[in-house]
Amino acid sequence: MxxxxxxxxxxxxxxxxxxxxxxxxxxxxxNPFDDTIDKDTLFNISTGKAASKEVADFLLNVKTAGYQQKLNFISECSSTPARFDKPIKRNKICNFASQCMTKLLSTKDKNKKVLLKMERSLKKN
CATH class of the missing domain: 1.20.5 (Single alpha-helices involved in coiled-coils or other helix-helix interfaces)
Structure with missing residues (x-):
């Protein structure tokens, strides 16, 4: 006891x-449970920013799009057996991380360009 x-x-x-x-x-x-936030808008909980229309549409329809691609792949493989060995087309992923700011900068020697990309911090404070 x-x-x-x-x-x-x-x-x-x-x-x-x-x-x-x-x-x-x-x-x-x-706070995702706050009464003052818009219930029809998709928010990034970690930043508090609202998702763009493109991100919201992608995230809300990703399951349907994946199912449709599966059906397309099955039908292509059944009609053309050689299709099974070919690579599957990659989809453009549009989520909160892909919406980070990017900027292309030129260096002093003008032949070299640098891509700056602002990303979220993965390290906990």
């Missing part, structure tokens, strides 16, 4: 710690 009580206290402590970390994460980012 004492062991069970101790285990429950440890479990409760872990649960409280996890809950507090979730609350802190929501405070540092965007």
């Amino acid at each position: 004492i062991l069970r009580t101790h285990c429950n206290k440890v479990k409760l402590r872990k649960t409280k710690k996890n809950l507090n970390s979730i609350i802190e994460a929501i405070k540092c980012t965007m």
Whole structure:
């Protein structure tokens, strides 16, 4: 009985710690449960920015597009058996990460160009 009580206290402590970390994460980012946000707009929870129309359409329709591509691949393979060995066309992915800012800069020697890309930080502060 004492062991069970101790285990429950440890479990409760872990649960409280996890809950507090979730609350802190929501405070540092965007609260997805806030009543003031637009319910018809897709938001990036980590940045609080609204998705562009292109990103929202892609993310909301990705499952349907994938299913359609699967059906196309199956029909192509059944009509042309050699199609199975050919590479599958890659899709342009349009998500929050692909919408980061990019800028092309020229260097002093004019023959070299550098692409600057602003990306989110993967390191936790």
